[in-house]
Amino acid sequence: MRKLLIIDDERAICSSLGFALGKDYAVSTAVNLLEVNHHIENDFFDLILLDLKFGEVSGIDLLEQIGSRAPESIVVMMTAHGTIQTSIEAMKKGAYDYIMKPLEISQLRALLGKALEYKLLKEKIDYLQNEVQRRYSIGGIIGNSKKMRDVFELIQKVKDVDVNIILQGPSGTGKELVAKAIHYEGNRSLARFEAVNCGAIPENLMESELFGYEKGAFTSAGSKKKGKFELAHKGTIFLDEITELALPLQVKLLRAIQQREITPLGSEEVRAVDVRIIAATNKDLKKEVEKGHFREDLYFRLNVISIELPGLEQRKEDIPLLTRHFIDKCNKRIGKSIKGITREALLALEAYDYPGNVRELENILERAAALTDHSFIELDDLPGDISRLVPGKNLLETHNIIPVKLGHSLDDITRLVILKTLEAMEGNRRKTAEVLGISERNLRYKLKEYGEC
Incomplete structure (x- = not known):
């Protein structure tokens, strides 16, 4: 049952309200500051019903104290006739709403019900924000090798710095995961993270994808649409496979970065945008510039900070940690109870070179988890080209x-x-x-x- 604290200096009012609302809430009452302090310090309340005139104490002052000491509680003010302006001031100070005296119980129940719905919604939002933090925080990137600790240190250094970043590394090394960690760990985390795969969208659609378009801008534009830059305002845009962006679009991207503004297709209106750009590539960007495939001026605009992500063959000491993580993930996804992996199978995984990096390791373990009939993933559960790599295999069996x-x-x-x-x-x-x-x-x-x- 949700908890309600009633604060009123008239004991009779506290008693009658407690009786009327006792079936819906676990009710506590306070008729003086000593009792208020006792309840706030020793208990947690979902809702607080506070009289605007609490003896010689201003309800506004008390509201501010409650806001700092019990910020999770939702406060509803009670007020007499002629003090509506003060009640509005209370709402500006953090009260959810107010109700006039004399109190109509049915009206009060409805108001408290709405306040509780607001409280539940706020709890859900807080939970989802925490879940986002958990999933995309640095703690969500698995690794304890020296190379990964260096990456973690860089993420911590750049997460609150509004500069453009380039992530470089082979495919499957988790570049988007690192980009999300930078965003959700940093001071832009409350705004949106928008990802664009520059190699997956046709050249003729990329401009509208990035900058949006107005209704009628082209044949199929039946309504206007915001582009990724506008959607990511105050947040982060992640441009994956940036080297696949056509040269004409590189010019327009450069202008958007330099001017901090975009113009949607079919519009003459220039719109200011505030975004941090994180670009990623599995190619050597300097060599792409030398070949004429990537604009040098755009390269310098993007490459303020560069983070190199190591391939899995460079951090094989992380394979046991990654294996445990992916087995747990597979158990949740496919409903199995695999306890772990045998030493022999783990040795085989550590002997493999992983051209597909961490993503390939995850796929291998997901396949093994789906097919195994054992409580531990065994050597025979792995693909043949990996199971043959066990040191001593075919010698000592x-x-x-x-x-x-x-x-x-x-x-x-x-x-x-x-x-x-x-x-x-x-x-x-x-x-x-x-x-x-x-x-x-x-x-x-x-x-x-x-x-x-």
């Missing part, structure tokens, strides 16, 4: 661990190692000798000694 107990003599241990290795090599004495690092002659002598010849 499942015999790569030999149990040795305390108290065994060195002769017993030597015998056990030689015979198990010979078994793993399917009786091939040459391979067995190579693995053990001894001559075939020495191996024959040992086998004769063990009665295995």
Whole structure:
């Protein structure tokens, strides 16, 4: 049950309101400042019903104190006739609404109901904002390697700085995730993040995508539409695959950056825009400039700060962390209860080169999680070109661990190692000798000694 605090210096009013509203709320009352302080310090209230005239104390002053000490509470003011202007002032100070005395209980119930709906909506918005922070914050980017810690440090340094940024790195390294982290961690997080894939939109549509258009600007323009720049006003626009942008559009993008304004197609109206641009590419942007594929002046406008994202082969120490993260993600997505991955399978993942980087690792684990019948992802659950990469695979197979107990003599241990290795090599004495690092002659002598010849 939601909690309601009634603050009125007349005890009879507190009692009657408590009786009338007790079925809908868990009601507490306060008739003096001592009781108000006690309740505010020791409890949490969804709604507060506050009398504008609270003895010798101004309800406005008390409202301000409640706002600073219990900002999560929604306050409704009660006021007598002739004090409407003061009630309006109270709303400016943070009160949700006011109600006139003498109180009509049905009207009061309706007002408190609306105030509670507002409270629930505010809680939902706060939750969604926190969820956005959780999903796209630096904590949402997995990695503990030196290269990734360097990336995290750069994100922290640039998140509140209004400069353009270029993210460079191979495909699948999480450039959009980093762009979102910069946006949602920074001071532009309450405005929009708009992403544009410059390589996925035809050249003849890109200008309208970026800058918008007016009704009738072209044949199919049945109504006006805002472009990404206008939608991202006060926020961030992410231009992925920026090198795929055609040269004529590079000129218009440069002008938008320099002038901080855009003109929608079919309009003569210039509109000011305040956006931070984060561009991304998997190509060497300097070489694209040298080849004449990318404008040098645009390059310098965008490349104020550059962040290099490492490929997965450069940070393989992050694979165990990423694997755990993706298994948990797959469990939630497909409704499985996979506990983890076997050591042998993890060794195979660490031996692979990942041309598709982190995105490829996620796809591999999603496939394995979907197909496995075990509680742990095993070596056989991985694609063949990866499962073959286990160190010692096709040499020792499942015999790569030999149990040795305390108290065994060195002769017993030597015998056990030689015979198990010979078994793993399917009786091939040459391979067995190579693995053990001894001559075939020495191996024959040992086998004769063990009665295995």
